Each structure stands twice: as structure tokens, then as C-alpha cells.
Amino acid sequence: MRLNDAVPKEGSQKRPRRVGRGIAAGQGASCGFGMRGQKSRSGRPTRPGFEGGQMPLYRRLPKLKHFPLVNRKTYTVINVSDLASLAANSEVTLSSLIEAGIVTSDDGPLKVLGDGEIGVPLQVKAAAFTSAARAKIEAAKGTCELPEA
Incomplete structure (x- = not known):
């Protein structure tokens, strides 16, 4: 028999x-909690994350800059001025823009921004339009269509 064989009964x-x-x-009077102070009182522990009244880390962090949005929507963006070179009454979608070489990468659904001018009527199908882009396309006798979702 060895010392490590002496274990309590199951x-x-x-x-x-x-x-x-x-x-x-050996644990009389102060019960091992010391003399005075917050850590010696009954109901002693503070809640997790408590920093003595200082604004805790979990409440400070979102106030700081450069915290990205969770589940942020990303779009493939294009300006109205880039659509001006297309033929009149053509249908504009993300796939047609990639084929024409106007857009080089698919970064998500298409969003049309309102920078620039357009003079040709187009049928634009995109996931989102800015109000300026919608106004300029419709002023050029074009149409703005959102996909059915």
C-alpha cells in the first residue's frame, strides 16, 4: 500500500x-476575511465587472471610436455618373455592369449613389438607391426597381 492509495471512500x-x-x-472572529473593508462584509462579493464605482470596461468600450457594426450590410456601390455611358433604355443590373466592365467586383447587392449627372433613360434594378440617385434617374425618364424579396 502506498500513500496515494489512501483516498476517501466513494x-x-x-x-x-x-x-x-x-x-x-483557526477561522475565529473575522472568519479569514481580515479586519475591515468591503471584502470583509456580509454579502461580500461585488458583481462581476464592478470596478469600485469607476465606469466599468464593458460600459466604456462602445463609447470609444472604431467599433465596427455587427452584421453590417455591405453593398457594391456605383454612382449615377458611371451609368451615363450606357446605351439608352438598357437594363442595368449588377451582372450587366460586371459584364460591361464598369464594376470589377461583386461586394454584395448593388446600391446606386447620386454623384454626377445622367442624361439617358435606363431601367435600373438595384437593392438600394439614395434619394438623389432615384431623383436623377427618374428625371432622365428612367425607372428604379427594387428586387422582390
């Missing part, structure tokens, strides 16, 4: 520490 439990029962027990 299902046995260790006695709980009885504090505050006199000096002989």
Missing part, C-alpha cells in the same frame, strides 16, 4: 469549514 463528503467558532479553530 461518495464520501468533506466537512464544510465552520467559521467564527473561536480562536482555536
Whole structure:
């Protein structure tokens, strides 16, 4: 038999520490919590994240800059001025713009921005339009269509 073979019987439990029962027990009077202060009081622990009244880290962080939006929508953006070179009454979609070489990468659904001027009527099908872009396309006798979703 070795010392590491001497283990408690299966299902046995260790006695709980009885504090505050006199000096002989080793946990008398202050029960191992010291003399005074927040950590010696009853109901002692503070909540997780508490920093003594200072604004805690989990409340400071979102106020700082450069925190990205979670699940942010990304669009393939194009300006109205880029559509001016297309033929009149043509249908404009993301795939047709990629084929024409006006847009080089598919970064998500198409969004039309209102920078520039347009003089030809176009049938534009995009996921989103700015109000200026919609006004300029419709002023040129074109149409703005949102996909059915």
C-alpha cells in the first residue's frame, strides 16, 4: 500500500469549514476575511465587472471610436455618373455592369449613389438607391426597381 492509495471512500463528503467558532479553530472572529473593508462584509462579493464605482470596461468600450457594426450590410456601390455611358433604355443590373466592365467586383447587392449627372433613360434594378440617385434617374425618364424579396 502506498500513500496515494489512501483516498476517501466513494461518495464520501468533506466537512464544510465552520467559521467564527473561536480562536482555536483557526477561522475565529473575522472568519479569514481580515479586519475591515468591503471584502470583509456580509454579502461580500461585488458583481462581476464592478470596478469600485469607476465606469466599468464593458460600459466604456462602445463609447470609444472604431467599433465596427455587427452584421453590417455591405453593398457594391456605383454612382449615377458611371451609368451615363450606357446605351439608352438598357437594363442595368449588377451582372450587366460586371459584364460591361464598369464594376470589377461583386461586394454584395448593388446600391446606386447620386454623384454626377445622367442624361439617358435606363431601367435600373438595384437593392438600394439614395434619394438623389432615384431623383436623377427618374428625371432622365428612367425607372428604379427594387428586387422582390
